[in-house]
Amino acid sequence: MKDHEQFPLIPVKRAQGVWLEDYDGKRYLDAISSWWVNLFGHCNPRINAALRDQLDQLEHVLLAGFTHEPVIELSERLIRLAPAGLTRCFYADSGSAAVEIALKMSYHYWRNAGQTNKTKFITLTNSYHGETLGALAAGNVALYKEIYAPLLMEVISVTSPDCFYREAGESCSDYSRRMFAHMEQALEKHAAEACAVIVEPLVQCAGGMRMYDPVYLTLLREACSRHGVHLIADEVAVGFGRTGTMFACEQANITPDFLCLGKGLTGGYLPLSAVLTTDEIYQAFYDDYATRRGFLHSHSYTGNALACRAALATLEIFEQDNVLENNQQLARAMRNASAHFADHAHVAEVRQTGMILAIEMVLDKATRTSYPWQERCGLRVCQHALENGVLLRPLGDVIYFMPPYVITPDEIKHVAEMAWRGITLATRD
Numbered sequence: 001m002k003d004h005e006q007f008p009l010i011p012v013k014r015a016q017g018v019w020l021e022d023y024d025g026k027r028y029l030d031a032i033s034s035w036w037v038n039l040f041g042h043c044n045p046r047i048n049a050a051l052r053d054q055l056d057q058l059e060h061v062l063l064a065g066f067t068h069e070p071v072i073e074l075s076e077r078l079i080r081l082a083p084a085g086l087t088r089c090f091y092a093d094s095g096s097a098a099v100e101i102a103l104k105m106s107y108h109y110w111r112n113a114g115q116t117n118k119t120k121f122i123t124l125t126n127s128y129h130g131e132t133l134g135a136l137a138a139g140n141v142a143l144y145k146e147i148y149a150p151l152l153m154e155v156i157s158v159t160s161p162d163c164f165y166r167e168a169g170e171s172c173s174d175y176s177r178r179m180f181a182h183m184e185q186a187l188e189k190h191a192a193e194a195c196a197v198i199v200e201p202l203v204q205c206a207g208g209m210r211m212y213d214p215v216y217l218t219l220l221r222e223a224c225s226r227h228g229v230h231l232i233a234d235e236v237a238v239g240f241g242r243t244g245t246m247f248a249c250e251q252a253n254i255t256p257d258f259l260c261l262g263k264g265l266t267g268g269y270l271p272l273s274a275v276l277t278t279d280e281i282y283q284a285f286y287d288d289y290a291t292r293r294g295f296l297h298s299h300s301y302t303g304n305a306l307a308c309r310a311a312l313a314t315l316e317i318f319e320q321d322n323v324l325e326n327n328q329q330l331a332r333a334m335r336n337a338s339a340h341f342a343d344h345a346h347v348a349e350v351r352q353t354g355m356i357l358a359i360e361m362v363l364d365k366a367t368r369t370s371y372p373w374q375e376r377c378g379l380r381v382c383q384h385a386l387e388n389g390v391l392l393r394p395l396g397d398v399i400y401f402m403p404p405y406v407i408t409p410d411e412i413k414h415v416a417e418m419a420w421r422g423i424t425l426a427t428r429d
Ligand SMILES: *Cc1c(COP(=O)(O)O)cnc(C)c1O
Pocket: 093, 094, 095, 096, 097, 099, 128, 129, 130, 131, 200, 205, 206, 234, 235, 236, 237, 238, 262, 263
């Protein structure tokens, strides 16, 4: 908050499409989708219309003992879209809550199955799964986690397949395959005590948009099944077309035991998250009350009707507009607009998976030495961009573009141009 003595908060009066507008009429291009939630622009006419209609019918009703049309329709649609075998939906209101639910349900499944030794989770280094205590424990970004360490459950941490660290000349797929040996070892050693492996498929977003190859997920699915450990795919950030497919898991042709969804689920309108799981897991809880096998987890706003309606309108846009196909062109525009960044003296890598493009800055390119964190190099880039009407936010010294899918190729060029200027100014010796 103290930073804002120098950089005052920007009060946003209205927004339209990719543009935000403040009270002085200054406009900002939202190149990070308001923290990865917005898919089809602000004040999207179709989502607005659906919400207006819903407002006059039903805003909310408890989802215990009651149900409603938007939540039923949304569940049916999500199941149709998701990898085959995911046939049950459980709703919550944030990505963190979705992760908590998947962790608890996995543990509880094994308990109901008589496997009371299974109490641990396997997680990747540099992963992020949210801020609540369980999700924070499952994640691995020191910046967010370290202070709270005494409050957190212990997890089994495995080195990430993060391809930033591949050898010169090594392909991302070779590296991901090679790094899987660490996971295989961990599973061999800990399967008896492990409930689940939790991963962010393909992109470790909050960990600096670090990427890995789908082959890792294919190997992971096979190994989890072989060792009797669940696989939790946290697609809160990468779901809904971000990586080029509707869900990142599709690129590895796998079905996880739990699929966590959030962020873009409502097109960036309202807080809603979902955990999709298999009928096998559902059945492990389905029993007479007296057996005490039920999953007693609820949130006040679970399955909120307005949020579900916004999600339905969002999924309708995917269906009507050929979004994934159009995104291929936008992704290409992002790649072309940023290709020259790789030649910059202080850029170590430009990497991309679908509609996520990241630029990693370093002090010394040859040795990949980072800037001292106190210099806040990434922050300075974003401040330059903001002054020029482009909203970016750094992840350390990583600058990334993760725009709404309604951005135009010209707007992409503009974003890249402002990022280039910012990087050049911020890294000047
Ligand atoms: C943002 C995020 C979360 C947490 O979602 P919130 O809605 O912020 O609680 C969980 N997992 C991943 C991968 C995320 O990017």
